Amino acid sequence: xxxxxxxxxxxxxxxxxxxxxxxxxxxxxxxxxxxxxxxxxxxxxxxxxxxxxxxxxxxxxxxxxxxxxxxxxxxxxxxxxxxxxxxxxxxxxxxxxxxxxxxxxxxxxxxxxxxxxxxxxxxxxxxxxxxxxxxxxxxxxxxxxxxxxxxxxxxxxxxxxxxxxxxxxxxxxxxxxxxxxxxxxxxxxxxxxxxxxxxxxxxxxxxxxxxxxxxxxxxxxxxxxxxxxxxxxxxxxxxxxxxxxxxxxxxxxxxxxxxxxxxxxxxxxxxxxxxxxxxxxxxxxxxxxxxxxxx
Amino acid sequence: xxxxxxxxxxxxxxxxxxxxxxxxxxxxxxxxxxxxxxxxxxxxxxxxxxxxxxxxxxxxxxxxxxxxxxxxxxxxxxxxxxxxxxxxxxxxxxxxxxxxxxxxxxxxxxxxxxxxxxxxxxxxxxxxxxxxxxxxxxxxxxxxxxxxxxxxxxxxxxxxxxxxxxxxxxxxxxxxxxxxxxxxxxxxxxxxxxxxxxxxxxxxxxxxxxxxxxxxxxxxxxxxxxxxxxxxxxxxxxxxxxxxxxxxxxxxxxxxxxxxxxxxxxxxxxxxxxxxxxxxxxxxxxxxxxxxxxxxxxxxxxxxxxxxxxxxxxxxxxxxxxxxxxxxxxxxxxxxxxxxxxxxxxxxxxxxxxxxxxxxxxxxxxxxxxxxxx
Numbered sequence: 230x231x232x233x234x235x236x237x238x239x240x241x242x243x244x245x246x247x248x249x250x251x252x253x254x255x256x257x258x259x260x261x262x263x264x265x266x267x268x269x270x271x272x273x274x275x276x277x278x279x280x281x282x283x284x285x286x287x288x289x290x291x292x293x294x295x296x297x298x299x300x301x302x303x304x305x306x307x308x309x310x311x312x313x314x315x316x317x318x319x320x321x322x323x324x325x326x327x328x329x330x331x332x333x334x335x336x337x338x339x340x341x342x343x344x345x346x347x348x349x350x351x352x353x354x355x356x357x358x359x360x361x362x363x364x365x366x367x368x369x370x371x372x373x374x375x376x377x378x379x380x381x382x383x384x385x386x387x388x389x390x391x392x393x394x395x396x397x398x399x400x401x402x403x404x405x406x407x408x409x410x411x412x413x414x415x416x417x418x419x420x421x422x423x424x425x426x427x428x429x430x431x432x433x434x435x436x437x438x439x440x441x442x443x444x445x446x447x448x449x450x451x452x453x454x455x456x457x458x459x460x461x462x463x464x465x466x467x468x469x470x471x472x473x474x475x476x477x478x479x480x481x482x483x484x485x486x487x488x489x490x491x492x493x494x495x496x497x498x499x500x501x502x503x504x505x506x507x508x509x510x511x512x513x514x515x516x517x518x519x520x521x522x523x524x
Numbered sequence: 525x526x527x528x529x530x531x532x533x534x535x536x537x538x539x540x541x542x543x544x545x546x547x548x549x550x551x552x553x554x555x556x557x558x559x560x561x562x563x564x565x566x567x568x569x570x571x572x573x574x575x576x577x578x579x580x581x582x583x584x585x586x587x588x589x590x591x592x593x594x595x596x597x598x599x600x601x602x603x604x605x606x607x608x609x610x611x612x613x614x615x616x617x618x619x620x621x622x623x624x625x626x627x628x629x630x631x632x633x634x635x636x637x638x639x640x641x642x643x644x645x646x647x648x649x650x651x652x653x654x655x656x657x658x659x660x661x662x663x664x665x666x667x668x669x670x671x672x673x674x675x676x677x678x679x680x681x682x683x684x685x686x687x688x689x690x691x692x693x694x695x696x697x698x699x700x701x702x703x704x705x706x707x708x709x710x711x712x713x714x715x716x717x718x719x720x721x722x723x724x725x726x727x728x729x730x731x732x733x734x735x736x737x738x739x740x741x742x743x744x745x746x747x748x749x750x751x752x753x754x755x756x757x758x759x760x761x762x763x764x765x766x767x768x769x770x771x772x773x774x775x776x777x778x779x780x781x782x783x784x785x786x787x788x789x790x791x792x793x794x795x796x797x798x799x800x801x802x803x804x805x806x807x808x809x810x811x812x813x814x815x816x817x818x819x820x821x822x823x824x825x826x827x828x829x830x831x832x833x834x835x836x837x838x839x840x841x842x843x844x845x846x847x848x849x850x851x852x853x854x855x856x857x858x859x860x861x862x863x864x865x866x867x868x869x870x871x872x873x874x875x876x877x878x879x880x881x882x883x884x885x886x887x888x889x890x891x892x893x894x895x896x897x898x
Contacts, residue, residue, distance in 0.1 A: 386776060442631040475780060
């Protein structure tokens with residue numbers, strides 16, 4: 230199994246005629262994902278790589294049975310595109326774009342909760358269940374099937390880490406980019422809950438950073454007696470206070486936002502916490518192969 | 525974007541919050557034409573916190589004191605920023621000083637209301653404010669906030685004033701793309717009314733496309749930056765200048781921080797946080813090199829990109845072109861990987877460039893080449 234995404238998802242790409250849409254049609258299909266439709270309000274009736282383009286989501290879903298949306302729409306139209314996907318009945322919606330106003334992210338999250346849909350993003354490469362399907366633009370060669378559930382606030386960091394894990398023989402059940410914005414469709418606590426319920430996930434790897442409170446939600450999970458083993462990396466040890474490090478929520482304001490406080494809280498909860506990238510794979514190995522690591 | 529106090533109070537007033545009637549001056553010479561009553565507060569208008577502790581708020585009893593205080597606060601340096609204006613407000617006598625804030629909060633999945641019965645500059649040092657997690661603005665319930673307040677605020681009449689004020693702040697935040705609307709101190713005046721003593725509003729810069737206020741605040745902040753920094757920001761690069769000697773050109777915020785940490789661990793320091801992923805084109809990378817080449821503190825440049833949406837054969841071609849055109853002796857160290865990475869080696873080999881296999885190896889080279897390291 231996996232979470233959120235497998236080879237049964239029927240994918241529609243909103244904004245399929247744009248540069249990213251065209252790239253993803255082929256990239257997702259090459260990975261074995263089922264792209265069944267695209268939308269473009271002005272290009273209905275066209276085809277992209279043999280995939281039919283519809284004017285709107287209701288038609289796309291009605292004609293093809295799509296149940297999953299990948300949204301490549303600029304920020305000014307992104308909330309409406311996501312609401313359209315949810316209203317058309319999609320159960321999973323990924324919005325990779327960054328620059329979404331936070332008020333729109335709040336409206337997006339509220340709409341998803343009302344309908345029972347899952348929205349991943351904004352500001353994420355998406356979701357991949359290695360060996361089954363991908364829904365986003367992460368580089369496929371970084372992943373291999375396995376039993377680690379990976380959650381990341383950062384896209385490129387997740388490629389780097391999964392590449393290292395895969396080379397070390399540590400495959401992944403699903404990798405979900407929860408994104409770098411403060412208000413997320415799926416936050417760390419919710420992603421952890423999905424992995425907790427997934428029988429194919431034996432352990433959780435979390436890639437976090439300074440700022441925001443997701444790492445404390447992760448610690449709260451890890452402290453529970455029935456929690457799955459958790460390893461984590463927190464980046465930003467060298468970041469100055471009071472400056473936003475690219476991501477909207479990567480800002481040290483209070484002490485709890487900082488690297489040292491997060492590492493301490495994670496370790497107190499029993500998480501194998503890495504202070505830098507180089508330490509992460511050894512921490513994960515310690516987690517999944519305790520005998521080998523202590524030998 | 526951090527608004528100055530007078531701008532923040534203007535927004536508060538627009539949704540019906542009571543603010544002290546103030547006078548804004550840009551030059552002490554304007555004082556001749558102001559009818560003022562004393563005592564009053566002379567307040568430097570800067571877009572940053574910590575103003576009071578830095579001496580930017582002064583009490584003045586008469587016109588001569590106002591004049592000298594205005595001159596002084598206009599000459600102060602607030603972490604690199606000078607005040608362009610001074611706000612003169614009546615010095616209010618408060619029965620109490622409270623803290624009230626509406627802010628975006630990830631764990632609330634939207635907005636949170638924060639309240640502390642004792643406001644002022646020490647609020648960060650005291651008990652953390654009480655939280656009411658609202659989430660979506662439509663989910664605000666006055667009765668829920670009233671229950672939350674009851675645990676920390678014994679004055680029932682005051683609670684009844686705070687609840688509607690919190691709703692006003694939430695309305696302002698949600699309708700005008702504010703990520704923080706904080707009133708600290710919130711004065712309780714003699715008749716029990718609430719008056720915003722200070723105001724801190726941070727606007728969501730991602731909403732600039734639908735807000736002239738935000739676009740203007742961004743433009744104003746950029747005007748204060750050095751020319752090349754401003755051009756990098758205008759080109760969509762995420763840039764935070766730091767004070768180390770390794771120029772870092774990177775992609776993705778988390779990966780950039782991870783590499784900064786490795787540079788620090790190798791005994792050196794990054795000259796910047798610089799995430800070019802929003803503009804992975806000749807223009808974006810060209811500006812990044814131009815800025816780092818021109819900065820005398822930067823002694824080597826590390827290019828670290830693990831691209832997903834960014835197709836790396838294109839980046840490799842851009843880099844070979846930029847290296848051929850560049851007029852600088854500073855060493856450049858590459859570590860490129862990601863989508864279409866298998867094409868990088870051939871492109872680099874034809875141009876005589878090296879690509880490092882791991883980020884640790886690239887960091888070591890960038891540090892060793894300048895004789896740094898632990």
